[in-house]
Amino acid sequence: MAVRRLDGGLSLIDLNFQGRPGVIGAYLLEDAGEHALVEIGPGSTLDALLNGLEEAGVAPEDISKILVTHIHLDHAGAAGSFIRRFPQAQLYVHENGAPHMVNPEKLLASATRIYGDMMGPLWGEFLPVPEENVHVISDEETITVGNRTLTEYYTPGHAWHHVVYHDAEREQVFTGDAAAVRLQGYGYVRPPTPPPDLDLEAWGESIERIRHLQPASLNLTHFGPFTDVDRHLQEASGRLLAWADVIRPAVEIGQDRPAIVDNLTLRGDAEILQESRDAGAILGYELATPYGMTVDGYLRYFRKRSQASA
Numbered sequence: 001m002a003v004r005r006l007d008g009g010l011s012l013i014d015l016n017f018q019g020r021p022g023v024i025g026a027y028l029l030e031d032a033g034e035h036a037l038v039e040i041g042p043g044s045t046l047d048a049l050l051n052g053l054e055e056a057g058v059a060p061e062d063i064s065k066i067l068v069t070h071i072h073l074d075h076a077g078a079a080g081s082f083i084r085r086f087p088q089a090q091l092y093v094h095e096n097g098a099p100h101m102v103n104p105e106k107l108l109a110s111a112t113r114i115y116g117d118m119m120g121p122l123w124g125e126f127l128p129v130p131e132e133n134v135h136v137i138s139d140e141e142t143i144t145v146g147n148r149t150l151t152e153y154y155t156p157g158h159a160w161h162h163v164v165y166h167d168a169e170r171e172q173v174f175t176g177d178a179a180a181v182r183l184q185g186y187g188y189v190r191p192p193t194p195p196p197d198l199d200l201e202a203w204g205e206s207i208e209r210i211r212h213l214q215p216a217s218l219n220l221t222h223f224g225p226f227t228d229v230d231r232h233l234q235e236a237s238g239r240l241l242a243w244a245d246v247i248r249p250a251v252e253i254g255q256d257r258p259a260i261v262d263n264l265t266l267r268g269d270a271e272i273l274q275e276s277r278d279a280g281a282i283l284g285y286e287l288a289t290p291y292g293m294t295v296d297g298y299l300r301y302f303r304k305r306s307q308a309s310a
């Protein structure tokens, strides 16, 4: 079963990314006859999404809104393909990301620099979204799904186009990547830090912003709901800075990228094993947020910072 019912009006569709359950999800919201998605996943898992909707008994023609937390391929990549087939759906996206959903050339070029030949196999098709299907959201805007109200909060740090969605009544936050990555059944929280936008200060403030909402549940895209909110957020912000403290001195002594990636891999995998006692967890975390990308994000961040202070 790819669909997990979380409560009356909320299900989690497992997109079974690269054949592995529990790595990328999309949330299906249903209230008073209206249906919406929070996240839609990459183009490569569009069929899994459609199968999940069918399993949940919802026709894709009945999805009126697609809310994405940010425009990275694993969260928003399938939006254009979905909307081409089901043009009633409106895409909700932050103003910094919206232009790239309409004209994705730069976004795809940037992703190709990271993924190279793996772009197609990993992420599939990314079609532009027609401008008339794009709803640009601004900070603290409210969005309704039936009688349910979600408030959007701008949460940069992972990306400059990142938002979270807060359901105050149900005390839930859909965190995208702002609360980092954690797989079901594990306590380990791993920060996804891709180039080019990583900003540690902004991310720390975004995590505080989520904490102030005092949610009972963090609904992660990678993957699923977690209720030990304070501990989780503490570990997210703590590891974000701890890894900076590992990578910064390596850069300063002139270590090359492969050595830095190797060191972080050793350290990170040891942390996962210590926490989970399960080597199987290592691959899942790596699929959700690979070390190479993590290191590239920090390297670019440090470079930008040193250029700014020079």
Ligand SMILES: [Zn+2]
Pocket (backbone or CB within 6 Å): 072, 074, 075, 176, 177, 192, 221, 222
């Ligand atoms: Zn992600």
